[in-house]
Amino acid sequence: MRTPDRFLSSGWGPVITGAVVGVLAPLLVKWGNPGNMGMCIVCFTRDIAGALGLHRASAVQYLRPEIMGFLWGSLSASLVFKEFRPRQGSSPLLRFLLGMLASFGGLVFLGCPWRAYLRLSGGDGNALWGVLGLLTGVGMGIIFLRRGYSLGRNHGAPGSVGWLMPIFMLILLCLLISSPLLGRDVQGNRVGPIFFSEKGPGSQHAPLLLSLGAGWLIGFLAQRSRFCTVGALRDMMLLRDAHLLRGILSLIGFALVTNMALGQFHPGFRGQPVAHPDAMWNFGGMVLAGLAFTLAGGCPGRQIVLAGEGDADAALFLLGMIVGAGVAHTYGIASSPSGVGPYGPVMVLLGTAICLLLGLFLSGEKE
Amino acid sequence: METYQGIVRIDARGLYCPEPAILTQKALKSNPEAVEVWVDAVSAQENVSRLARLLGFQVTVEETGEGYWRIQLRK
Numbered sequence: 001m002r003t004p005d006r007f008l009s010s011g012w013g014p015v016i017t018g019a020v021v022g023v024l025a026p027l028l029v030k031w032g033n034p035g036n037m038g039m040c041i042v043c044f045t046r047d048i049a050g051a052l053g054l055h056r057a058s059a060v061q062y063l064r065p066e067i068m069g070f071l072w073g074s075l076s077a078s079l080v081f082k083e084f085r086p087r088q089g090s091s092p093l094l095r096f097l098l099g100m101l102a103s104f105g106g107l108v109f110l111g112c113p114w115r116a117y118l119r120l121s122g123g124d125g126n127a128l129w130g131v132l133g134l135l136t137g138v139g140m141g142i143i144f145l146r147r148g149y150s151l152g153r154n155h156g157a158p159g160s161v162g163w164l165m166p167i168f169m170l171i172l173l174c175l176l177i178s179s180p181l182l183g184r185d186v187q188g189n190r191v192g193p194i195f196f197s198e199k200g201p202g203s204q205h206a207p208l209l210l211s212l213g214a215g216w217l218i219g220f221l222a223q224r225s226r227f228c229t230v231g232a233l234r235d236m237m238l239l240r241d242a243h244l245l246r247g248i249l250s251l252i253g254f255a256l257v258t259n260m261a262l263g264q265f266h267p268g269f270r271g272q273p274v275a276h277p278d279a280m281w282n283f284g285g286m287v288l289a290g291l292a293f294t295l296a297g298g299c300p301g302r303q304i305v306l307a308g309e310g311d312a313d314a315a316l317f318l319l320g321m322i323v324g325a326g327v328a329h330t331y332g333i334a335s336s337p338s339g340v341g342p343y344g345p346v347m348v349l350l351g352t353a354i355c356l357l358l359g360l361f362l363s364g365e366k367e
Numbered sequence: 368m369e370t371y372q373g374i375v376r377i378d379a380r381g382l383y384c385p386e387p388a389i390l391t392q393k394a395l396k397s398n399p400e401a402v403e404v405w406v407d408a409v410s411a412q413e414n415v416s417r418l419a420r421l422l423g424f425q426v427t428v429e430e431t432g433e434g435y436w437r438i439q440l441r442k
Contacts, residue, residue, distance in 0.1 A: 145385065146389070154381045155381055155434030235388075237384060239388055239389075239392060241388075241417065241421060243417060297385075
């Protein structure tokens, strides 16, 4: 156990994690997930928000087992290696807000950083704008980090705090398996409180155990290797440390090869799965997401890993993403394959302004 | 950050990555005799150690047994 773990904590850890994601994500698409959406934390939290009735976009409602598995994978690793450490108190409300804003940005682009790389590996040229936006957003966040930006310290919390998210995920799994229909719509049909898409991306999913298992393995490896799709860019730009970046290159490389092997590589800009060709807002959405993730300390996958380790602040970021997705689909902020939503662009500008103000107010040398 | 007998001490406990690494980077730039960083997360311990090695410093990590690590960095 110790020797493979030392390997995972070494420079090879992110490379191996990236390789596993790069192979598993296209396979999850093969097994039933929507195109280029083998693993997307923004999309999956959006589907979870829809399944819980936080929005009624009927095409994107499903309780994605990948997210549950991901969090439990991190929980398992942190328990085995004694890194489970319940903690809280680092600007929880601001982290919730940043989670919402990151979700808005991601849903204008239609994906998180994970999916931006996966879309690229599937041949979706629009993702280039997303990755450029991500680089810009991370670069903007770094300006504040250099100026001493901080959300403050966390401190130890009671054990129960650390177990809340794993239990929340267990409840989601029970709801997925039991699919209760307790309500009635106007025609008297049994409906809700949990909603599942009958068509659209929400109806496309790999078998439960495969999704859960893939999520678990990725969560476990990500916890050991500290894999982070935003930290990779940040550490390279800020500290000239390519440790995590190698993981991203590995992810893109392995996903490209796997997609080609499975006949899922379709280069082009038009007609890409769950994507729109609006270059400006593909870029803008990811500027906002990249900035919000950087100000919160890591990509959505890293936030799930931290939540699995017992970090209640990261858990609030994740809950902010779920609520943000509900808001984005209720108020016309989220894009769809036919284009950006009516309020997407204005929300990207507003969200970016809010992030810049936060960065400004929370910077400055302390101590 | 405080300096005591030529040693710069950084208490980075409770801070999120990359903050411990940034504080360390700033301290190392002032070319002190030694830097001591306190962190309470394994990932922060790994990040600070890796950064210091990249910058050519010798790294000694001491587990205090009180839920945090003392990382000593010397040229």
